[in-house]
Amino acid sequence: MAEIKSAAVLGAGAVGSYVIWGLSQKENIRLGVIADGERAERLKINGCRINQKIYRPEVWNAQEAHGVDLLIVSLKYTALSGALETIQEAVGRDTIVMSLMNGVDSEERIGEKIGASHVLPALIKVASRRTADGCQFDPETTIGIVFGEPAEPFESERVQVVKDLFADTGIHFRVTEHIQEEIWSKFRLNVCNNLPQAILGAGVGCYQDSIHMQAIRDGLRAELEAIAAAKWKQLYNCPDRGKECEKQRKSI
Known part of the structure; x- marks a missing residue:
């Protein structure tokens, strides 16, 4: 085209x-x-x-x-x-x-x-x-x-x-x-930050002001990163891009 x-x-x-x-x-x-x-x-x-x-x-x-x-x-x-x-x-x-x-x-x-x-x-x-x-x-x-x-x-x-x-x-x-990595990175932001704020009606500074909000964010992040790690083996278990993709995966 x-x-x-x-x-x-x-x-x-x-x-x-x-x-x-x-x-x-x-x-x-x-x-x-x-x-x-x-x-x-x-x-x-x-x-x-x-x-x-x-x-x-x-x-x-x-x-x-x-x-x-x-x-x-x-x-x-x-x-x-x-x-x-x-x-x-x-x-x-x-x-x-x-x-x-x-x-x-x-x-x-x-x-x-x-x-x-x-x-x-x-x-x-x-x-x-x-x-x-x-x-x-x-x-x-x-x-x-x-x-x-x-x-x-x-x-x-x-x-x-x-x-x-x-x-x-x-x-x-x-x-x-690194579009797949960036899609997951945005998903992490939505799930771990934006979603709790929307549910609780909290502002963007809540994660600095409240240890409880920090705990919610960190718990969600741990769950999402576990899913991403399992998914990444399926998507990027290849010898030619393995090292670079592993580096990118850890940044999610």
Whole structure:
């Protein structure tokens, strides 16, 4: 694929809005949101309100999106199971799929449905919130999208075409040779820090102020690292990358 000429977003919520905002600034590309039923009608009428501005990407059902060059999945994790058929229907022979969902297995689950070769692993870090006035985020402070091949060659053709797509859009992005490690690192942050704060309604300074919050965080981290250690044997038990991957695993 020489360049990406069409992109679809499945899940136009807080995360999807960042992608829609960025790619709407790209010329010579067809941008659509995949939706059906009442959701599709609302998007056609109201558009997507992002940072006080209305954006109007095309609205496609899965059949209309079929064969799109890039499919970005930005659903809530709990919605993935019900969306796998939609993803399969939208994917064509050369479609690249990026999942910007929380968790560590969305790529694996999508790959089982459509073929792992379509999936370019990725994550997103964006402090986006949904309000009655649409989605809001600060483009300047957003870390953005991190993506990369899970194995060599890391500077693949599809990595390059995605880089070219994101260039000059306002989307912040970074390519990494350690995407699996970075996905797990983000998962660790979500589970060990963000989740306890959300449940208890505590601020970011709670881990410095309270030994009880520190104990919760450390206990969750120990459990997650035990899972990661077992998973890493499955993912990275190979002689050519063993030492480097072990180093990265210990940093999770």
